[in-house]
Amino acid sequence: xxxxxxxxxxxxxxxxxxxxxxxxxxxxxxxxxxxxxxxxxxxxxxxxxxxxxxxxxxxxxxxxxxxxxxxxxxxxxxxxxxxxxxxxxxxxxxxxxxxxxxxxxxxxxxxxxxxxxxxxxxxxxxxxxxxxxxxxxxxxxxxxxxxxxxxxxxxxxxxxxxxxxxxxxxxxxxxxxxxxxxxxxxxxxxxxxxxxxxxxxxxxxxxxxxxxxxxxxxxxxxxxxxxxxxxxxxxxxxxxxxxxxxxxxxxxxxxxxxxxxxxxxxxxxxxxxxxxxxxxxxxxxxxxxxxxxxxxxxxxxxxxxxxxxxxxxxxxxxxx
Numbered sequence: 001x002x003x004x005x006x007x008x009x010x011x012x013x014x015x016x017x018x019x020x021x022x023x024x025x026x027x028x029x030x031x032x033x034x035x036x037x038x039x040x041x042x043x044x045x046x047x048x049x050x051x052x053x054x055x056x057x058x059x060x061x062x063x064x065x066x067x068x069x070x071x072x073x074x075x076x077x078x079x080x081x082x083x084x085x086x087x088x089x090x091x092x093x094x095x096x097x098x099x100x101x102x103x104x105x106x107x108x109x110x111x112x113x114x115x116x117x118x119x120x121x122x123x124x125x126x127x128x129x130x131x132x133x134x135x136x137x138x139x140x141x142x143x144x145x146x147x148x149x150x151x152x153x154x155x156x157x158x159x160x161x162x163x164x165x166x167x168x169x170x171x172x173x174x175x176x177x178x179x180x181x182x183x184x185x186x187x188x189x190x191x192x193x194x195x196x197x198x199x200x201x202x203x204x205x206x207x208x209x210x211x212x213x214x215x216x217x218x219x220x221x222x223x224x225x226x227x228x229x230x231x232x233x234x235x236x237x238x239x240x241x242x243x244x245x246x247x248x249x250x251x252x253x254x255x256x257x258x259x260x261x262x263x264x265x266x267x268x269x270x271x272x273x274x275x276x277x278x279x280x281x282x283x284x285x286x287x288x289x290x291x292x293x294x295x296x297x298x299x300x301x302x303x304x305x306x307x308x309x310x311x312x313x314x315x316x317x318x319x320x
Contacts, residue, residue, distance in 0.1 A: 004098045005102070007103065008099045008101075010099075011104065011107075014072075015072060015073065015103070015107045016166065016170050018072065020068055021065065021170075022166035022170065024061055024064060025110075025111060025114065025170055026169075026173070029114065029147070030147070032054055032115060033118055033122055035053050035122060036125060036128070037128075046126060050122060050123055051123065051204065051278055051281055054115075055211065055281075056278070058111070058211055059215075061111055062215045066108040066222050067222045067231075068235070070234065071230060071231040071235075072231070073103060073104065074100050074227055075229065075231070078227065097311060101307065104219050104223055105215070105216060105219050108218075110170070112212055114173060116205075117181045120201075122139075122143075123201065123204065137189060138189070142183065150170075150172035154167075154169030185200070203284075206277075209292065210287075211275060213295055214276070216303055217272075217299050218241075218242060218272075220302070220303050220306035221241055224306060224309065227317055245273070246276070248269045248272075248273070275295065
């Protein structure tokens, strides 16, 4: 178990040092905080658009992050034969695969966690629909400090201590995001103390949890594929599987009565629509606890099957 966790930590640390991960982390974060300006002309529907665009961004970018992370940490190591250095030590292939999977999940979780905090602050800020809009001063100050101070911290660590700029900027951004999320909730839009996080939405939090479950399943797919496919191919196949899973209810499920082939296809196709509930949230419907429990069990069931298949494939793969 220790070796598995050590591999997971190494995978995560190695990935956050990569420029591609840095650009996804900050690029999507910047796009998210600018979302209110994209939706300001959709009168009275801005909150709905903010939620849908925010959750969609978190979903897609976590998919991209785990796909790139899996390819970099598994496919690249196999191509360079560096995986042999690990497997020649007392590390089994199962432990190697489990460690890489946990590291990839960690990469996706960092993206989801950081962008979720930003989304909560952005939802509180809202969009300037009318002239009566009051600027959320604590929210704006927090967003600016998160981005500027994290980059400054990364620059100083790189310049004076020769530490990786990308990794230190990401670490600082996460710490600052947590700090300002806790601070912003104390004040109203004009720095007056109010009820703590009066506008906090527990339903959005539930939606983010379901996205995390979907990311766990997608991570299993992309880890399984990363032993055979490069970065671009892995991303395309993983994204295609995600789209097929989103459409399984509408298209494959509607054809179950045609013949047994479509019945079987519907049962074996992962239904990713289960993990996307933005339509429920924007119409102010509650997500019941029973749904969260059943979705969790469904995700764990899928993950068990995918990971078991991944172990079989990886055991049979010729690495040397």
